[in-house]
Amino acid sequence: MRQDIMKTENASVTVKEVSTKAELRKFVDFPNRLYKDNPYFVPSFYGDDLADWDKNKNPAFDYCEGKCFLAYRDGEIVGRIGAILSHASNEKWNTNRMRFTSVDFIDDEAVSAALFAAVEAWALEKGCDEVHGPLGFCDLDREGMLVEGFDQRSMFFTYYNHPYYNDHLEKLGYSKDVDWIEYKVFAPEKDSKLAEQLHRISERVQRMKNLHVAVLKHQREYSQYIERVFKLLNEAYAGLYSVVELNERQIDKYKKKFAPLISPDFACFVLDEEENVVAFGVSAMSTADVMRKHRGRLFPTGWIDVLRSLNHGEVIDLFLIAVRPDLQGAGVNAIMLDHVMQNCWKRGVKYAETGPQLEHNIKMLSQWKMFDKVQHKRRRCYIKKIK
Numbered sequence: 001m002r003q004d005i006m007k008t009e010n011a012s013v014t015v016k017e018v019s020t021k022a023e024l025r026k027f028v029d030f031p032n033r034l035y036k037d038n039p040y041f042v043p044s045f046y047g048d049d050l051a052d053w054d055k056n057k058n059p060a061f062d063y064c065e066g067k068c069f070l071a072y073r074d075g076e077i078v079g080r081i082g083a084i085l086s087h088a089s090n091e092k093w094n095t096n097r098m099r100f101t102s103v104d105f106i107d108d109e110a111v112s113a114a115l116f117a118a119v120e121a122w123a124l125e126k127g128c129d130e131v132h133g134p135l136g137f138c139d140l141d142r143e144g145m146l147v148e149g150f151d152q153r154s155m156f157f158t159y160y161n162h163p164y165y166n167d168h169l170e171k172l173g174y175s176k177d178v179d180w181i182e183y184k185v186f187a188p189e190k191d192s193k194l195a196e197q198l199h200r201i202s203e204r205v206q207r208m209k210n211l212h213v214a215v216l217k218h219q220r221e222y223s224q225y226i227e228r229v230f231k232l233l234n235e236a237y238a239g240l241y242s243v244v245e246l247n248e249r250q251i252d253k254y255k256k257k258f259a260p261l262i263s264p265d266f267a268c269f270v271l272d273e274e275e276n277v278v279a280f281g282v283s284a285m286s287t288a289d290v291m292r293k294h295r296g297r298l299f300p301t302g303w304i305d306v307l308r309s310l311n312h313g314e315v316i317d318l319f320l321i322a323v324r325p326d327l328q329g330a331g332v333n334a335i336m337l338d339h340v341m342q343n344c345w346k347r348g349v350k351y352a353e354t355g356p357q358l359e360h361n362i363k364m365l366s367q368w369k370m371f372d373k374v375q376h377k378r379r380r381c382y383i384k385k386i387k
Contacts, residue, residue, distance in 0.1 A: 013078070013114040018068045024053055027068050030080045031104050032295045035160065042154040042288045043296030044142065048257060049102075052137065053082075059249030060137035063088035065126075068102065069118045071111050079105030081115040083122055084137055088244040097383075098123035100133035101141075104161070105168070112168040120386050132177055132242075132383040134159060139243045140254050144180045144356050144379030145169070152376050155317050155353060156291050158182075159379070166380070174382035178241050180356030182377035183368055187344045187351060194370055195341060202338035205331040210273045213339055216264040225269050226255045228277040229322075236322035241358055241381070258282065258319060261306075265343035266316055268336040281321040281336035283352065285313040314350040316340075321364075333367040 018027050028049040035041035051057040053068060064086045071079035082101040090096055100119050105111045116131075123131050135143045146154075146161050154160035188194040206212060214225065230251040237243050246254070261284045270279040290309045294302035323332045344352075356379055357364050 015118045041160040046296040079111045083119040097130045098128040099135040149377030174384045177383035179359045183354045184374045186372040201334040214269040268339040279323040283318045286315040
């Protein structure tokens with residue numbers, strides 16, 4: 001087992017590579033301990049986080065290598081960090097980078113320095129010349145360190161972190177590479193001019209482009225569209241930051257993860273006259289309160305509360321939205337937004353949270369220009385040259 005040790009005046013910090021299932025459970029659970037009294041932190045699915053580091057369960061290991069590390073002081077865990085070498089990303093984007101991920105630490109510069117030293121040492125060992133992150137194995141994993149919105153509740157598929165994380169990274173030589181921004185988008189009144197305008201645009205675009213919305217009443221009806229949805233996702237997201245195409249096994253993984261959370265009211269599949277999926281938007285009632293209550297654990301009773309929460313609430317989380325490239329900018333987004341708005345009124349939803357969107361993705365950001373909204377969070381991908 002490799003160890004990297006950094007001595008400080010007060011005590012030593014020891015960083016160890018995670019090598020057992022017990023250590024991995026501690027790695028995954030560390031944020032729950034660090035943020036146990038923080039009302040804005042929302043854990044992700046505990047089981048999914050464990051599976052991410054299992055080569056037999058995470059298909060991304062077809063093209064990635066990964067390690068995770070824990071920092072100890074006097075036998076107590078004081079930080080964690082993961083490292084991912086995505087060969088597919090480096091090949092596609094002509095880079096030579098190591099990703100850092102799942103980073104959390106107490107407010108101690110010796111701890112953060114030791115954690116990043118471990119990642120950078122492995123990066124140099126693998127011949128990398130840069131380290132960037134936080135990023136996941138793929139674009140559907142959590143990414144971006146929070147730099148604005150520390151007083152806003154997180155979502156289960158985004159990171160939360162203390163403000164001091166950013167100070168530590170800058171002192172370690174990391175700087176901004178790209179930012180994502182997030183909006184809180186308020187539902188317009190049902191009889192408002194905006195609602196009427198959105199509905200007219202939706203009807204006009206459907207008529208002009210020979211499009212229609214799939215009518216779904218039960219979750220079991222999703223299966224006929226899911227495969228096509230992820231293939232469209234690969235096509236629509238291909239040019240976005242560090243994105244690589246999902247392989248078939250990854251598609252199977254993520255459809256199992258997200259499908260149970262989605263109701264027909266908040267899933268919209270736009271089809272052409274040949275029943276091809278040309279656009280989609282999926283969202284769900286927020287599960288934040290339930291995830292906090294169960295610390296991200298679905299068993300033995302967590303799933304029951306999660307399923308109940310999907311039928312009640314005033315907030316929806318927007319997971320994914322994509323439009324076929326040749327139809328982007330043609331008003332197709334209005335079809336999906338109108339569909340979701342109709343059901344927001346029916347279910348009493350007051351606002352939606354968008355999740356991270358690249359700050360330079362003008363086509364994506366422009367769809368919110370009609371709405372009353374607040375840009376309430378910003379998160380950052382940092383980068384550092386190491387040779």
